[in-house]
Amino acid sequence: MCSNQRDQLDVKGLIRELKNNAIGNFRQVRAIVATIRSRKGNAERSCEKKEGGAAKAFAKLDADFSHDSRVIYCDPKEFRQANLRDRMFELIRTRDGDRDPYNAGQMIMDSAAFHLEHIGEAQIAAFMCQLKIFQDTEERDDIVEFYRDEVVNAMPNLCITSKDTNKKKGKATTNALGEMMIYSLKTYDQPDVRALDDICATAFNVPIVKSFNDHLCGEKLSRKSTKAIRRETGQALQRWKNAFLDHGETPIYEEFGRQTQMVYTAFDLHVVD
Incomplete structure (x- = not known):
């Protein structure tokens, strides 16, 4: 699993965790996700190049x-x-x-x-x-x-x-x-x-x-x-x-x-x- 895929899983888990704890503030989620992005940005960009430069989309x-x-x-x-x-x-x-x-x-x-x-x-x-x-x-x-x-x-x-x-x-x-x-x-x-x-x-x-x-x-x-x-x-x-x-x-x-x-x-x- 490449780093971009791991980041997506981290984000989904983060969203679930925040909602389970009744933290519904959209800005809070974005702020925390931004931290994830800053830590793993270089690896993510490398992964995107391997996958054609775009995040993998869901099947149509x-x-x-x-x-x-x-x-x-x-x-x-x-x-x-x-x-x-x-x-x-x-x-x-x-x-x-x-x-x-x-x-x-x-x-x-x-x-x-x-x-x-x-x-x-x-x-x-x-x-x-x-x-x-x-x-x-x-x-x-x-x-x-x-x-x-x-x-x-x-x-x-x-x-x-x-x-x-x-x-x-x-x-x-x-x-x-x-x-x-x-x-x-x-x-x-x-x-x-x-x-x-x-x-x-x-x-x-x-x-x-x-x-x-x-x-x-x-x-x-x-x-x-x-x-x-x-x-x-x-x-x-x-x-x-x-x-x-x-x-x-x-x-x-x-x-x-x-x-x-x-x-x-x-x-x-x-x-x-």
Whole structure:
């Protein structure tokens, strides 16, 4: 077993130990994991070179999990609005001055070659609605409706980008969320918020899933495009969080605001220009 694998086991054991002792402070976990990383960083980097430069990912499952009995499946299509492109394309094009925010210098000339794009993807909303947090179906339906009408299809969450970039970004998002779900199913046997806690706790030290950036790079997007996508997605999720928190003192909305911040952290969306 290489040092990187040992570190991952150490981190998982550490998380379990802290939780068993009712120490739920996420920052405490990160601080201790940082210590582990600093002690073993050189060995870890050596191991990563031998394994191809990236942390070993979990085996892939069906990306939409629609056939897994442990998951109450939520289809991203639930968050779509009819005729959105017809209603919004020219408005977004005018707002952005014919610019593609993911591809610097690229102008929107032939509209047929470009897609109206959700910056914060509908897949993220679907992933969060699959976590075991709802009290009943009415609560779930309220959240889905709020996502669809106030968050996902809101004008600030829309942009225009090339078909190729849109496809690659969507695939990277699906794959990143897929690894997070796989970790949750393997560790907790259900889609569980505790998995987000674990992933956030290790995101900047010894990751237990591949980063969103790694998935974007895997789609052969340029470094500039990858950075722009992360920046725009991060800003979008901050708007999502605020929309939930501004909804009022309703526990389920506050919980979704908190979880949106956790996805932001798990995806490592803080970009420094």
